[in-house]
Amino acid sequence: MRVMAQMAMVMNLDKCIGCHTCSVTCKQAWTNRTGTEYVWFNNVETRPGQGYPRRYEDQEEWKGGWELNKRGRLKLKAGGRLKKLATIFSNPKMPSIQDYYEPWTYDYSTLTDAPAQQHTPVARPKSLLTGKNMKVKWSSNWDDNLGGSAATLKLDPMLKKIADKVKFEFEQTFMFYLPRICEHCLNPSCAASCPSGAIYKREEDGIVLVDQDRCRGWRMCVSGCPYKKVYFNHKTGKAEKCTFCFPRIEVGLPTVCAETCVGRLRYIGLILYDADRVLEAASIEDEHLLYEAQRSLLLDPNDPEVIAAAERDGIPHDWLESAKRSPIHALINTYKVALPLHPEYRTMPMVWYIPPLSPVVDVVKDTGYDAEDTTNLFAAIDALRIPVEYLAELFTAGDVEPVNKVLKKLAAMRSYMRDINMGREPDGSIPASVDMTEEEMYDMYRLLAIAKYEDRYVIPPAHAEQAHSLEEIGTDCDVAKYGGGQQDYFGEGSGAQTPLAVENFQMLKDRQTSDSMASPDDKESRVNLLNWDGKGAPTGLFPPRTEAADGPDGPAETADLR
Amino acid sequence: MDIFLWVIVPYLCLATFVVGHFWRYRYDKFGWTTRSSQLYEDKMLRIGSPLFHFGMLGVVGGHVIGLLIPISWTEAVNINDHMYHYAAVGGGLAAGIAATVGMVILIYRRRTVGPVFSATTTMDKVMYLFLGVAIFFGMWNTIAGSIFTLGGEYNYREGVSVWYRSFLAFQPDASLMAEAPIGFKAHALVAFALFALWPFTRLVHVFSAPVGYLTRPYIVYRSRDQKLGSHRPRQGWDSLSK
Numbered sequence: 001m002r003v004m005a006q007m008a009m010v011m012n013l014d015k016c017i018g019c020h021t022c023s024v025t026c027k028q029a030w031t032n033r034t035g036t037e038y039v040w041f042n043n044v045e046t047r048p049g050q051g052y053p054r055r056y057e058d059q060e061e062w063k064g065g066w067e068l069n070k071r072g073r074l075k076l077k078a079g080g081r082l083k084k085l086a087t088i089f090s091n092p093k094m095p096s097i098q099d100y101y102e103p104w105t106y107d108y109s110t111l112t113d114a115p116a117q118q119h120t121p122v123a124r125p126k127s128l129l130t131g132k133n134m135k136v137k138w139s140s141n142w143d144d145n146l147g148g149s150a151a152t153l154k155l156d157p158m159l160k161k162i163a164d165k166v167k168f169e170f171e172q173t174f175m176f177y178l179p180r181i182c183e184h185c186l187n188p189s190c191a192a193s194c195p196s197g198a199i200y201k202r203e204e205d206g207i208v209l210v211d212q213d214r215c216r217g218w219r220m221c222v223s224g225c226p227y228k229k230v231y232f233n234h235k236t237g238k239a240e241k242c243t244f245c246f247p248r249i250e251v252g253l254p255t256v257c258a259e260t261c262v263g264r265l266r267y268i269g270l271i272l273y274d275a276d277r278v279l280e281a282a283s284i285e286d287e288h289l290l291y292e293a294q295r296s297l298l299l300d301p302n303d304p305e306v307i308a309a310a311e312r313d314g315i316p317h318d319w320l321e322s323a324k325r326s327p328i329h330a331l332i333n334t335y336k337v338a339l340p341l342h343p344e345y346r347t348m349p350m351v352w353y354i355p356p357l358s359p360v361v362d363v364v365k366d367t368g369y370d371a372e373d374t375t376n377l378f379a380a381i382d383a384l385r386i387p388v389e390y391l392a393e394l395f396t397a398g399d400v401e402p403v404n405k406v407l408k409k410l411a412a413m414r415s416y417m418r419d420i421n422m423g424r425e426p427d428g429s430i431p432a433s434v435d436m437t438e439e440e441m442y443d444m445y446r447l448l449a450i451a452k453y454e455d456r457y458v459i460p461p462a463h464a465e466q467a468h469s470l471e472e473i474g475t476d477c478d479v480a481k482y483g484g485g486q487q488d489y490f491g492e493g494s495g496a497q498t499p500l501a502v503e504n505f506q507m508l509k510d511r512q513t514s515d516s517m518a519s520p521d522d523k524e525s526r527v528n529l530l531n532w533d534g535k536g537a538p539t540g541l542f543p544p545r546t547e548a549a550d551g552p553d554g555p556a557e558t559a560d561l562r
Numbered sequence: 563m564d565i566f567l568w569v570i571v572p573y574l575c576l577a578t579f580v581v582g583h584f585w586r587y588r589y590d591k592f593g594w595t596t597r598s599s600q601l602y603e604d605k606m607l608r609i610g611s612p613l614f615h616f617g618m619l620g621v622v623g624g625h626v627i628g629l630l631i632p633i634s635w636t637e638a639v640n641i642n643d644h645m646y647h648y649a650a651v652g653g654g655l656a657a658g659i660a661a662t663v664g665m666v667i668l669i670y671r672r673r674t675v676g677p678v679f680s681a682t683t684t685m686d687k688v689m690y691l692f693l694g695v696a697i698f699f700g701m702w703n704t705i706a707g708s709i710f711t712l713g714g715e716y717n718y719r720e721g722v723s724v725w726y727r728s729f730l731a732f733q734p735d736a737s738l739m740a741e742a743p744i745g746f747k748a749h750a751l752v753a754f755a756l757f758a759l760w761p762f763t764r765l766v767h768v769f770s771a772p773v774g775y776l777t778r779p780y781i782v783y784r785s786r787d788q789k790l791g792s793h794r795p796r797q798g799w800d801s802l803s804k
Contacts, residue, residue, distance in 0.1 A: 081776050088772075089615040090600065090608045097601050097677070129602065129677035192780035195772030200784040211784075213591035216770045217598050234681065237597035250786075462786065 002275040003299060003310040005319055006186065006206035006350055007249055007268065007459070008328045009258070010338045011179055012448060013356040014410070015265035018145065018177035020044050022257035022266075026181075029256045030243070035235025037103030037128050040140055041242035042257045044179045048156045048390065049143045051178075053099040056228040057342070058157035063093050064226030065189050065345030066282065074283045074346065076192060076224065084195060084220055093223035097234075101139045103128040129234075146175055158393040174387045176356045178394075181257060182229040182242035183341065183349030184208050186273060186297070187282045190241070193224025199239070204462065205270075206350065207244045215239050226345040252461035264451050269326030269458040270319060271350075272299040272310060282346045287397035290343035297348070298333055301326070322460035327447055328352070335436075335444045337406045339395035354448070355391045355403055357410040360384055372418045374430055377411035409434045409444075417445050567751070568736040572729055575758040582761030583769065596767040602677035606667055614664025620657025621700070624650065629726045633719050643717070647708070654704050662697055669694075689763040692756040699749035707745055716743050722750065 026042040045051045059065060063078040078084070078093055106123040114121035127134040143152050153159065184201075188208050191199040198214035199221055201207070210221070210230070217237040221230040230241045245255035249268075253259065258266035274297055281293040299306045301323035310320055323329065331338040331354065338352035357377075364380045365371040381388065381404060388407065392400045416430040416438075431441040447455055532538065586594065600607050628650060636646055669690060672678050706712045725738035739747065760766070 085772070085775065089611040090604075092608070094600050094604070096604050127676075130680050132676060188781060191782055194782075195775040196770065197772075197774065197778055197782050200782040203783050203785050205786075213594075215595065216767055216772070217595040218772065219598055219600060232598070232601050234599075234601050234677075236592070237595035238592075 001299075001306075001309045003272050003306065003313045003315060004206065004275045005204065005310075005315055005323065006271050006273055007184070007244060008206075008271050008350040008352070009181070009255075010267040010328050010331045010352045010354065012263075012265040012267070012354040013176055013178065014354065014358050015263040016044070016177040016179060016356075017263050018044055018046065019262050020141070021260050021262050022179055023140075025260040026242075026257050029245075031240075033233075033235075034128075035233040036231070036240060038097065038100045038140070039231040039233070039240060041229070041231075042179065042181045043140055044177050046141075046144050046146055047176055047178050047394070048153055048159050048174070049146070049149070050152060050155050050157075051180075052140050053095050053228050054138075055099075055155055055157050056095075056226075059226055059345065062095070062223065062226070062228070064224060064228065065347050066187070066192075067346070068283065068285060072283065072285060074187075074279065076189060077226075078193070078220075078223055084193065088195065088218055088220070091219045091223055094219050095222065095228065097129070098138075101137075101142075102134060104134055104136060158390060161393050161398065174359045174390065176359060178341075178353070179257070180227065180229070180341070181255075181351060182208065182244070183227055183347065183351045184242075184244055185350060186275075186278050186294075186348035187346065188225075189345070189347050190221040190225040190230045193220040194218070194239075195220055199230075199241075202246075205246075205249065207246050207249070208241070209243060209246070210239050210241055212236075212238055212240075226342065226347065227349070249459055250462040252459045254457040254459060258457065264456065267327040267331060267447075267451075267456045269328040270323040270460065271326060271328050271332070272301055272306060272315070272323050273297045274299055278348060282348055287344045288399035290346065291340060291396045291399070291402055294340055294343055294348055295332060295336075298329065300333070301329060316460075319460045322458050325458045327455060327458060330443075330447060335409065335440070335447075337409055337444070337448075339402060339406065341394060342397070343395075344397035353395060354410070355395060355406055357407050357414070359387050360407065360411070361414075372414050374412055374415040374433065377414070378408055378433075381407045381411065405434070409436065412436070413441055413445055413448070416441055417449070564736040564740040567747075568725065568729075568739040569734045571751070572734070572754050575754040578758040579760055582758075583766065586761045586766060594766055594770065595764070597681075597764045599672075599678045599681055602681070603671060603675045606671040606675070610664050610667030610671060612664070613660050614668055617657050617659070617661030617664055620653065621661055624654050624657060628719065629723050632723070632727070646719075651704060651708050658697070658701050658704060662701060665694065665697065685759075685763050689756075689759060689765060692752060692759060696749060696752045696756055699745055699752060703743075703745045703749055707743065714743070716746070718742070718746060722746050 022042050023040055023044055027040065030041055031037075031039040040052065043052045051057060056062065056064075059077060065077050066074050067077045069075045076084075079087075104125045104127050107126050108123050110121045111123050124133055125136050126132065143149060146153070184207055186206070188199070188201060191201060191208060194215075195218045196214050196216045198211045198216070200209060200211065202209065215238040217232070217239070219232055219239070221239050221241075222228070222232050224230075230239050232238075233240050245253075245257075248255060248259075254266070254268050258268055277297055281290075281297050284290055284293045299310075301307070301310075301320060307320060310323075311317075328338075332352055337354050339355060340349050340352050342349065360377065360380050361371045363384060364376050369376045371377070385400075388400050388403050389398075391407075392398050392403045396402045412430045412434045416426060419426050426438065428438050431438050436444070532541070600611075633643075672682055672686075672690075703718075707716060721738050721742050725735055725742075728735045728738070739750070742750075
């Protein structure tokens with residue numbers, strides 16, 4: 001057993017209202033630059049729908065992720081190392097900008113610069129690639145809320161797998177939102193596809209990053225990622241991807257998308273996994289077993305054996321404590337309500353989803369039955385095969401059984417909590433029907449419905465164990481003068497760091513000995529303009545005039561004003 | 563004049579080439595990329611780019627053989643001039659035509675596809691000019707010089723190649739180049755100018771050919787960058803070897 005820590009996310013799809021706040025704040029924070037106009041580290045898709053880029057889930061076309069070869073060994077679906085190098089001059093599976101959309105802006109200046117004329121001036125769309133006029137035909141959310149679905153719905157690769165006859169019925173009954181970020185996989189195929197070795201998985205927290213200094217723009221990661229979450233910055237010629245907001249995570253803050261989520265549906269926390277068994281789990285032949293295999297990789301942070309192994313493998317104590325309180329561990333392994341997105345890609349994704357029950361509830365409600373009664377809901381889950389099958393295509397490679405179980409747990413929670421909220425005697429048989437205790441059910445309710453900030457985000461700051469070496473505490477030995485320390489030779493970064501305490505000392509000394517405006521002699525007699533009400537001229541509003549500058553009547557004028 | 567053209571200029575270009583790459587790598591790792599335009603356009607690139615690149619790989623291979631391997635070596639393994647000549651002209655012609663056709667497609671694409679043209683820098687245009695002219699003279703030497711023997715027969719393996727090896731050995735013999743036909747002279751000079759430009763263009767991506775991919779493990783793990791943040795954490799101890 002080799003224990004590694006992974007920062008992971010769970011999204012509760014029942015709560016997503018499709019407001020795109022996560023996408024917008026993420027874009028503002030990370031991709032509002034030239035070259036990344038079309039790049040959405042976070043996007044929200046309406047399902048059923050094509051997703052972004054269009055039809056990215058059709059791996060028979062895009063060849064993203066891994067597959068098993070004839071001997072049952074894991075290989076990249078787009079071909080191994082030699083094939084990658086042979087096709088390096090023209091990546092055959094690279095999506096074109098048209099599969100995303102051609103980015104554009106508007107010619108806003110016309111609105112104000114246009115001369116007086118009969119018709120209102122119009123800001124025309126201009127391509128951000130060529131600067132020429134363009135016709136806007138598609139964008140990242142063109143089919144939002146099933147817009148235009150009559151024309152485009154048939155293109156959803158997941159819907160294709162469900163029989164044709166139910167499609168219409170499906171459209172009538174079912175819609176939900178799927179927010180997506182990079183999955184920060186345990187077995188990332190983007191990293192495996194990178195010829196330069198520029199994409200790496202961080203040992204400490206498992207975040208997958210692109211080293212911008214090492215990326216040479218070979219584009220194999222873009223086609224290698226089955227979720228199409230690595231983008232090519234067409235200005236810099238380098239690949240970019242979701243960073244899990246690592247600068248925020250390192251200081252214990254949640255990602256921007258999670259922090260700004262209106263529905264509070266995102267959970268972030270640590271999980272521990274056994275790195276030695278990742279390959280074995282990803283190589284399981286039956287796709288339906290992949291969900292269970294992936295779940296079994298995640299270790300129980302309360303198991304003494306795991307704790308001992310984690311300590312041996314250098315996981316800091318405070319991280320272990322965080323792993324124990326992790327909402328991710330609870331949702332995936334304790335309550336077993338979170339499912340991975342497309343486990344069949346065999347990348348072992350680490351952003352999991354709680355499938356939505358609300359479409360089922362809506363159907364029951366529309367038929368006039370009690371939509372919070374377990375019997376009705378259970379019957380509906382069993383009867384409404386289509387939504388469950390669709391969810392199964394997304395989360396369990398088509399196996400409906402795990403999805404059924406999760407939906408029934410959510411339905412049971414709904415009925416059980418209704419009794420409590422109505423002041424009735426809680427019915428212990430409801431949790432029992434989904435193999436949970438009453439206490440567990442209540443805890444799950446607290447985590448899913450109350451979802452306090454500190455319960456949703458349990459993020460241990462990085463390097464807490466290095467606090468002793470921070471400047472101000474300074475309990476370790478300074479090695480800079482013995483050849484350690486600073487590495488830069490030129491410019492601002494050269495030479496040894498000036499300790500903060502020395503800077504402060506110097507500033508204090510400057511202030512104490514300077515003749516500058518920082519502390520003028522007449523400080524007490526001056527007027528604070530922020531408190532001045534504008535009436536009259538209080539003493540000290542103007543500096544006293546010197547003898548030389550005063551005219552014969554000079555001082556008298558000031559006196560008059562008073 | 564011969565000393566200037568065949569000693570001073572080549573060494574200046576070589577120095578720019580070496581120092582330029584060092585400088586670029588040291589200060590502009592972020593700019594070191596292929597600057598691929600495949601995202602914009604795929605159909606023409608799919609044909610043009612492999613043609614050009616594989617053609618160029620053949621061309622470079624041919625130059626290595628032609629310039630660096632002395633006649634005595636090939637004779638030692640019983641390859642006479644005649645056989646060598648056929649192989650060189652045949653291979654060179656195939657690779658050269660592939661590279662030329664590929665380049666024509668790529669330049670046509672660059673000019674006609676809007677987004678690709680907008681993304682073209684001045685340095686790209688300069689580089690294309692020098693590369694195009696170098697390829698033109700190279701093809702001229704192969705077709706006009708070696709096949710139709712316009713302007714008399716010339717065995718570059720006894721002239722240009724010997725000079726090139728003496729140049730690399732830092733004992734340049736300018737007279738060998740001075741005797742070469744004008745086509746070879748032009749080809750060599752344009753090529754050296756291209757070498758001098760090389761580190762400042764996108765051509766640097768040649769030196770990041772990812773051969774290491776064949777041997778490295780699929781998934782790369784790396785520790786957090788210790789230099790992030792305002793202070794580098796100190797190691798707190800001194801290694802014994804220092």
